[in-house]
Amino acid sequence: MSEGFASYPTVSFSELAEKIDAALPGLPTQEARLAQFMLLNIDKLALETGRTLAAKVGVSEVTVGRLLRRLGCDGMRGLKAMMREQYSLSAGARPMAGGEAPAMNDRLERVLGAEIDALHSIFQQAGSNAFRELAKRLAEAQGVYVTGFQSVRGIAEDCARRLAIARPNVRYLSAHDSMLAEWLLPSGEGGDRPEDTCLLLIDVVPYARESQDLARIARDQGRRCVVVTDEYCHWAKDVADAVLHAPSRSGLFLESTVGIVSALNLVVDGVAGLQDDGGRQRIDQWKLMARDVRLF
Amino acid sequence: MSEGFASYPTVSFSELAEKIDAALPGLPTQEARLAQFMLLNIDKLALETGRTLAAKVGVSEVTVGRLLRRLGCDGMRGLKAMMREQYSLSAGARPMAGGEAPAMNDRLERVLGAEIDALHSIFQQAGSNAFRELAKRLAEAQGVYVTGFQSVRGIAEDCARRLAIARPNVRYLSAHDSMLAEWLLPSGEGGDRPEDTCLLLIDVVPYARESQDLARIARDQGRRCVVVTDEYCHWAKDVADAVLHAPSRSGLFLESTVGIVSALNLVVDGVAGLQDDGGRQRIDQWKLMARDVRLF
DNA sequence: CGCTCCGTGACAGAAAAATAACATTTGCAG
DNA sequence: CTGCAAATGTTATTTTTCTGTCACGGAGCG
Numbered sequence: 296m297s298e299g300f301a302s303y304p305t306v307s308f309s310e311l312a313e314k315i316d317a318a319l320p321g322l323p324t325q326e327a328r329l330a331q332f333m334l335l336n337i338d339k340l341a342l343e344t345g346r347t348l349a350a351k352v353g354v355s356e357v358t359v360g361r362l363l364r365r366l367g368c369d370g371m372r373g374l375k376a377m378m379r380e381q382y383s384l385s386a387g388a389r390p391m392a393g394g395e396a397p398a399m400n401d402r403l404e405r406v407l408g409a410e411i412d413a414l415h416s417i418f419q420q421a422g423s424n425a426f427r428e429l430a431k432r433l434a435e436a437q438g439v440y441v442t443g444f445q446s447v448r449g450i451a452e453d454c455a456r457r458l459a460i461a462r463p464n465v466r467y468l469s470a471h472d473s474m475l476a477e478w479l480l481p482s483g484e485g486g487d488r489p490e491d492t493c494l495l496l497i498d499v500v501p502y503a504r505e506s507q508d509l510a511r512i513a514r515d516q517g518r519r520c521v522v523v524t525d526e527y528c529h530w531a532k533d534v535a536d537a538v539l540h541a542p543s544r545s546g547l548f549l550e551s552t553v554g555i556v557s558a559l560n561l562v563v564d565g566v567a568g569l570q571d572d573g574g575r576q577r578i579d580q581w582k583l584m585a586r587d588v589r590l591f
Numbered sequence: 592m593s594e595g596f597a598s599y600p601t602v603s604f605s606e607l608a609e610k611i612d613a614a615l616p617g618l619p620t621q622e623a624r625l626a627q628f629m630l631l632n633i634d635k636l637a638l639e640t641g642r643t644l645a646a647k648v649g650v651s652e653v654t655v656g657r658l659l660r661r662l663g664c665d666g667m668r669g670l671k672a673m674m675r676e677q678y679s680l681s682a683g684a685r686p687m688a689g690g691e692a693p694a695m696n697d698r699l700e701r702v703l704g705a706e707i708d709a710l711h712s713i714f715q716q717a718g719s720n721a722f723r724e725l726a727k728r729l730a731e732a733q734g735v736y737v738t739g740f741q742s743v744r745g746i747a748e749d750c751a752r753r754l755a756i757a758r759p760n761v762r763y764l765s766a767h768d769s770m771l772a773e774w775l776l777p778s779g780e781g782g783d784r785p786e787d788t789c790l791l792l793i794d795v796v797p798y799a800r801e802s803q804d805l806a807r808i809a810r811d812q813g814r815r816c817v818v819v820t821d822e823y824c825h826w827a828k829d830v831a832d833a834v835l836h837a838p839s840r841s842g843l844f845l846e847s848t849v850g851i852v853s854a855l856n857l858v859v860d861g862v863a864g865l866q867d868d869g870g871r872q873r874i875d876q877w878k879l880m881a882r883d884v885r886l887f
Numbered sequence: 888c889g890c891t892c893c894g895t896g897a898c899a900g901a902a903a904a905a906t907a908a909c910a911t912t913t914g915c916a917g
Numbered sequence: 918c919t920g921c922a923a924a925t926g927t928t929a930t931t932t933t934t935c936t937g938t939c940a941c942g943g944a945g946c947g
Contacts, residue, residue, distance in 0.1 A: 323925085324913090331822075335822055341638045344902085356904085358924090360904075379643070414710070449744070457742060548757060548864070553856065557706060660937095666936070667937090
């Protein structure tokens with residue numbers, strides 16, 4: 296990584312990179328985060344200011360200065376000076392990785408294109424009525440059940456966890472394990488009325504028979520049902536109150552789940568946005584809890 | 592990299608380049624020199640100021656200002672703003688700042704942009720040595736353990752399922768539930784030697800203490816360890832044989848998991864590609880099984 | 888001459904960065 | 918659990934740097 300004849304007396308920029316690398320293990324937490332971020336984005340740091348950098352990493356401006364000084368360069372000023380020197384216009388070096396990437400192979404390029412198209416499609420749907428309807432159902436229901444099988448089961452579980460941060464009373468429904476005990480009609484006063492609950496069903500090809508069965512059961516019990524699925528799903532619209540279709544063809548070994556995941560992220564976000572305070576209270580609470588449990 | 596999908600209205604930077612190009616012939620001498628210079632060094636302009644630029648080209652500062660304004664962007668300020676937009680690293684204005692609630696569409700556009708940037712970053716890494724190393728480790732190990740906690744636990748489980756299609760002997764490791772019984776050193780003949788196994792660790796902020804502990808245990812036992820994480824993780828590179836960093840900032844209610852998922856998709860694909868037959872045999876077999884199961 | 892191009896210098900406003908003093912949190916040893 | 922020291926954030930203030938603007942003058946040219 297060292298430059299052949301960079302005989303400048305000043306600490307050069309690549310040296311700085313190495314220095315960051317070396318210093319990283321011994322750094323305090325926040326500074327380490329910052330350092331890591333800088334290291335990863337070292338070639339795109341050019342047009343960041345101290346402030347924006349701090350904001351992006353989530354540390355304070357002062358910390359940026361402190362770290363830089365600890366690393367031997369005179370704050371932001373010095374950093375920019377170094378970079379200027381390194382990438383001085385007369386030199387042939389190419390600073391910005393954003394511009395031209397080292398050729399990635401054709402296949403990956405195509406896959407990337409497909410993924411991006413999928414995202415476009417999903418974000419487009421995020422402005423649609425179907426999406427609003429879906430988010431509204433999930434936000435207004437008394438209780439929400441989330442489920443998904445096979446290759447998206449984990450995604451469904453994660454979605455349930457995240458949705459539970461955005462709104463109360465969310466459960467992952469494991470049709471296999473629990474035999475739907477959750478859905479025995481409430482005999483007494485406890486529990487929500489079925490009409491006030493909503494099922495979020497996540498399903499992709501090859502479709503699980505369970506999904507359709509579950510959807511029908513839900514409907515028969517008067518529950519609401521919304522579906523997030525792939526572009527091939529043919530049955531969802533017959534049983535669901537709202538459907539989102541996330542493209543999954545990408546050309547990889549297995550179908551991509553990026554679309555589904557993105558759609559679900561948006562759904563969670565949308566539901567959070569429909570809470571009274573934009574979900575702010577709940578997420579703050581959650582952060583506190585997470586800290587108390589000493590998860591991190 | 593192709594500008595193929597410039598379907599969103601970023602007043603982009605490449606547009607400026609074209610504009611310069613078009614305007615060049617009709618420009619006065621000095622401005623033409625300046626324009627020419629900018630065109631040639633367009634990707635290195637980032638850390639120049641109006642003054643340095645003027646100095647390097649040999650024109651006055653005022654001329655720089657004039658030219659820029661003539662080209663339609665508000666002087667140096669505007670230029671930098673453009674570049675920032677173009678090369679912004681996971682920009683996304685404060686998502687939960689409560690204060691400003693930008694129009695849904697605007698916000699979604701930004702989120703989409705961030706997601707796309709994340710994908711670019713990941714696909715770029717997919718051509719890197721780190722990625723090859725990571726895939727190789729996962730492909731060549733006798734046995735693979737996959738794990739992830741909290742908000743990516745489900746993703747990790749899914750990844751284990753999918754990886755198990757790409758190659759044999761993959762298990763999800765649930766450190767909590769099983770108390771690591773899987774990792775008791777094999778007393779007799781059964782089981783793989785630790786050196787022949789590889790741990791795939793998936794972790795995002797807020798990082799789970801367990802992840803780091805687990806990584807260390809793995810290393811102490813002589814196991815291989817590879818990590819897929821977000822852009823902030825500062826501990827991974829100290830304990831892992833290979834690390835992939837997936838940007839997660841998107842501006843949504845919760846951090847985006849799209850990047851991680853995409854990275855894992857690529858990993859599975861990469862591992863499949865390293866199988867003798869590109870994993871074809873295994874996937875065919877799986878499809879058959881899946882179809883059979885679907886019938887009942 | 889009148890016009891455009893271009894440079895100079897002075898100045899003001901804005902943004903960025905450094906600095907210092909102080910409050911809070913966190914990590915950790917005792 | 919206590920309490921100290923390090924780490925981090927806050928706030929306010931100052932300094933530096935960057936930019937844009939204005940007024941002016943000189944040079945070249947039809």
